[in-house]
Amino acid sequence: MSPAPSTPKTSSPSKMKTTIARRGLMLVLSSPSGAGKSTIAGNLLRGDHSLEISVSVTTRAKRPSEIADTHYHFITVPQFERMRDADDLLEWAEVHGNFYGTPREPVEKAMAEGRDMLFDIDWQGALQLQEKMKADVVSIFVLPPTMTELQSRLHRRAEDSEDVIRTRLANSRSEIERWREYDYVIVNDDLDEAFHNVSCIVNAERVRRDRRHGLFEFVSNLLTEEPTL
Numbered sequence: 001m002s003p004a005p006s007t008p009k010t011s012s013p014s015k016m017k018t019t020i021a022r023r024g025l026m027l028v029l030s031s032p033s034g035a036g037k038s039t040i041a042g043n044l045l046r047g048d049h050s051l052e053i054s055v056s057v058t059t060r061a062k063r064p065s066e067i068a069d070t071h072y073h074f075i076t077v078p079q080f081e082r083m084r085d086a087d088d089l090l091e092w093a094e095v096h097g098n099f100y101g102t103p104r105e106p107v108e109k110a111m112a113e114g115r116d117m118l119f120d121i122d123w124q125g126a127l128q129l130q131e132k133m134k135a136d137v138v139s140i141f142v143l144p145p146t147m148t149e150l151q152s153r154l155h156r157r158a159e160d161s162e163d164v165i166r167t168r169l170a171n172s173r174s175e176i177e178r179w180r181e182y183d184y185v186i187v188n189d190d191l192d193e194a195f196h197n198v199s200c201i202v203n204a205e206r207v208r209r210d211r212r213h214g215l216f217e218f219v220s221n222l223l224t225e226e227p228t229l
Contacts, residue, residue: 021214024111025205026133027051028119028126028182029198031142032172034153036188040142041120043195048202054107054117057083060098063159073103090132093124096167100125111136116206123178130181138205140198141182145189147172 027044031037044051057073059080068074075083080099083089092101102125110117119129123141130137144150150172154165179185184201188194209215 018218019214020212020218022114022206022212023136024113024115024117025138025202025211026054026107026111026117026119026129026136027202027205028121028129028137028139029142030121030123030126030139030175030178030182031188032144032150032175033168034150034157034172035142035144036153036191036194037142038120039191040188040195040198041118044118044198044202048199051116051118051202052110054102054119056100056102056119056121057089058098058100060096060100065159091121091125091128093122093128095122095124096164096171102129116202123175123181127178127181135210138184138201139182140184140186140201141179142194143176143179143185143187145187149189 029037029041041053045053055069055071055073057075057080059075059077062068062072062074066072077099080092080101083101083103084092088104089101090104090107092099094100100121102119102121107117119125121129126137126139130139144153147169151165151169154160154168160168186194186197205211
């Protein structure tokens with residue numbers, strides 16, 4: 001018995017991804033030291049190539065695990081003051097006796113080109129960004145599950161002296177009290193879950209109507225298109 005003729009397979013037309021122009025967003029992550037925002041930020045950057053870190057300037061000393069111009073631009077106090085006085089910083093703050101700030105030019109360029117910027121900054125910097133560019137900012141505050149766990153994480157990090165750890169713990173309560181000023185609040189009692197929640201927030205914010213100025217042209221073209229059968 002002859003085998004039944006096989007039915008020829010028809011290839012489905014290739015689908016082109018629809019790209020709609022949009023303005024970039026500013027993702028702000030804040031937390032008291034040791035709550036996990038930097039770990040979440042690092043995981044986001046490794047897994048999301050549409051997101052890039054805003055590298056802050058700081059006057060504090062470099063930690064052993066940090067790379068200059070990758071984690072921070074390490075500068076002197078006079079250099080910082082010149083940038084601040086020339087309005088070259090989008091935000092700046094003094095934290096634990098050191099100055100931190102966000103250079104203006106690279107951020108404004110990225111936003112205009114539709115690239116998303118990640119800010120690993122404290123509540124003072126977040127508040128300034130929200131005041132200046134509220135429509136562009138998506139702010140997330142990361143809380144520790146307990147103060148005991150926060151203390152343990154600071155010790156496990158083993159990058160700060162006991163005096164610095166005590167200062168960070170003392171300041172953490174006033175930092176945590178700022179949680180109401182953020183769009184979203186994540187409790188980091190499970191790193192994988194916290195990271196997943198932050199990723200979901202980013203994906204949702206990217207498709208907000210008011211961020212996608214290209215929708216006007218896309219919908220106009222959609223409505224004038226004549227389907228071909």
